[in-house]
Amino acid sequence: LDSNEFRKQAHIMVDFIADYYENIEKYPVLSQVEPGYLQTVLPKSAPYCPEPIESILKDVQDYIVPGLTHWQSPNFFAYFPANGSIAGFLGEMLATGFNVVGFNWVSSPAASELESIVIDWLGQMLVLPKSFLFSGSGGGVIHGSSCEAILCTLLAARDLVLNTIGSDSIGKLVVYCSDQTHSAFQKASQIAGIHSRNFRAIKTTRSTSFALSPHLLRSTICSDIEDGLIPLYLCATVGTTSTAAVDPLGSLCNVTKDYGMWVHVDAAYAGSACICPEFHHFIDGVEGANSFSFNPHKLLFTMLDCCCLWVKDPNALIKSLSTSPEFLRNKATDSKQVVDYKDWQISLSRRFRAMKLWIVLRSYGVEKLRNVLRSNVALAKLFEELVATDNKFEIVAPRKFSLVCFRISPSAISKAKSSIIFNSKSETNKSYINEINNKLLESINSSGGLYMTPTVVEGVFVLRCAIGATLTQEAHVRMAWNVIKKHADVILNMHV
Ligand code: PLP
Numbered sequence: 001l002d003s004n005e006f007r008k009q010a011h012i013m014v015d016f017i018a019d020y021y022e023n024i025e026k027y028p029v030l031s032q033v034e035p036g037y038l039q040t041v042l043p044k045s046a047p048y049c050p051e052p053i054e055s056i057l058k059d060v061q062d063y064i065v066p067g068l069t070h071w072q073s074p075n076f077f078a079y080f081p082a083n084g085s086i087a088g089f090l091g092e093m094l095a096t097g098f099n100v101v102g103f104n105w106v107s108s109p110a111a112s113e114l115e116s117i118v119i120d121w122l123g124q125m126l127v128l129p130k131s132f133l134f135s136g137s138g139g140g141v142i143h144g145s146s147c148e149a150i151l152c153t154l155l156a157a158r159d160l161v162l163n164t165i166g167s168d169s170i171g172k173l174v175v176y177c178s179d180q181t182h183s184a185f186q187k188a189s190q191i192a193g194i195h196s197r198n199f200r201a202i203k204t205t206r207s208t209s210f211a212l213s214p215h216l217l218r219s220t221i222c223s224d225i226e227d228g229l230i231p232l233y234l235c236a237t238v239g240t241t242s243t244a245a246v247d248p249l250g251s252l253c254n255v256t257k258d259y260g261m262w263v264h265v266d267a268a269y270a271g272s273a274c275i276c277p278e279f280h281h282f283i284d285g286v287e288g289a290n291s292f293s294f295n296p297h298k299l300l301f302t303m304l305d306c307c308c309l310w311v312k313d314p315n316a317l318i319k320s321l322s323t324s325p326e327f328l329r330n331k332a333t334d335s336k337q338v339v340d341y342k343d344w345q346i347s348l349s350r351r352f353r354a355m356k357l358w359i360v361l362r363s364y365g366v367e368k369l370r371n372v373l374r375s376n377v378a379l380a381k382l383f384e385e386l387v388a389t390d391n392k393f394e395i396v397a398p399r400k401f402s403l404v405c406f407r408i409s410p411s412a413i414s415k416a417k418s419s420i421i422f423n424s425k426s427e428t429n430k431s432y433i434n435e436i437n438n439k440l441l442e443s444i445n446s447s448g449g450l451y452m453t454p455t456v457v458e459g460v461f462v463l464r465c466a467i468g469a470t471l472t473q474e475a476h477v478r479m480a481w482n483v484i485k486k487h488a489d490v491i492l493n494m495h496v
Contacts, residue, residue: 009053016057020065024073024471028448031069038067074471075450077480080241080269081468085301087363091356092303101349105338106330108352112339115142115354118361122296123310125275125366129287132310140310141344142353146268148346149293149309150235151188156316157233157262157290158192165230173232174198174224178212178247180240182266198229206458209398210245212236218255233262236289238282239270242455242462243397243405246270246282253288263289268307272299273377273401276370299373299468301360306353318343376402376468379477383465386481392488396460402467407437407460408488416492434461436491443487450480
């Protein structure tokens with residue numbers, strides 16, 4: 001790695017990326033390519049001889065950029081954001097530049113120690129109880145994703161119980177969540193060997209804003225116990241993926257404590273907002289949980305990938321996940337004075353993710369981070385008002401954080417269909433209303449002007465407008481609304 005050559009090529013790369021951001025609004029937000037498009041333009045095998053970075057970047061511009069969906073576009077309102085920043089980018093650059101593989105303390109002491117420090121900083125920003133922090137009796141780790149955080153804590157919970165009752169009883173273990181919980185939990189349960197018949201996704205309803213009912217949780221647990229089963233783990237969510245619903249942590253933990261269950265709080269999306277004092281109440285009751293995770297790569301400018309997980313009992317994780325091969329033995333590990341993060345995760349090798357989080361936290365500072373999160377919520381409130389005051393549309397679930405869930409209202413469709421009697425409660429018409437809304441979304445997304453993704457709750461097809469891309473400003477939100485209205489008018493005139 002010649003430093004002069006690196007300097008030269010890296011400058012070219014930085015210019016390329018800066019140009020990309022400068023021009024990002026010129027690209028259709030949702031990539032418009034067809035499946036297999038890249039096969040037709042790239043060579044069938046790797047080049048035998050070296051190629052200069054200039055010609056590689058030309059191909060990136062010509063062939064790769066058209067196949068990107070532009071997550072960093074200010075007109076990206078799909079899924080949940082993955083908001084980038086200069087600080088997050090520079091942090092990634094530095095971590096990649098060092099390219100250390102800090103699986104245990106000795107393999108790169110700064111990587112392990114910085115991770116423990118930033119995880120405590122962030123835990124303090126969230127006002128997590130001391131029992132989750134290294135400075136208290138717990139601790140935390142940075143994983144790549146919430147899927148890993150959920151799986152690792154489930155493995156820890158499973159092994160704690162199986163160590164007492166014997167591994168033959170694994171078929172009796174039951175796990176609980178709501179029907180709004182991310183599919184990550186179902187996958188984790190499969191991997192952890194929980195029998196699919198023992199996976200309880202408890203029904204939620206619109207009338208309770210899609211939050212998990214403690215009452216239903218208790219009755220489900222009681223019926224499982226009557227059947228000779230063993231309640232193991234609850235995955236509660238603060239900010240569900242469909243509608244950003246919030247499960248009531250305090251009341252749920254009051255239930256689970258009666259059965260000695262492990263409670264994990266998945267705040268993948270909404271955790272960032274909870275660093276603002278006014279949103280902290282959404283995690284009230286977290287003191288009763290065993291673990292808590294969220295993704296700073298969604299709304300906290302940390303660039304993919306970064307999921308912070310805190311646990312009250314690090315030893316439970318370590319017991320499940322540690323291995324001690326001879327080739328990794330060292331004095332620091334033997335002294336038990338250090339954190340060896342390989343024992344807190346699935347893989348051995350690991351990225352120096354703490355670096356970007358540290359740089360983000362320092363470059364922004366807590367106050368500015370809070371203010372940006374607040375302005376996302378303010379933009380979402382504005383969008384919500386625009387929708388709510390237009391009688392062609394309706395809000396489907398109460399807005400939480402910066403996600404607005406809406407659709408063309410049944411009454412607007414009924415009005416457009418004035419020639420016939422339209423009962424929006426009939427099953428046929430319910431699916432017709434869904435179809436019209438689906439057409440609206442497809443039409444908006446294929447225009448390239450903005451990108452949103454849908455969900456279905458209680459059989460209702462919903463458009464989700466998730467605000468929080470770093471470059472999104474009020475003008476983009478207003479423009480998005482105008483595009484949505486225009487497409488809705490066309491759809492209502494054409495199809496109804
Ligand atoms: N949990 C929730 C609530 C999410 O919204 C998501 C993704 O959006 C996940 C879990 C999965 O996150 P990851 O992709 O980090 O595994």
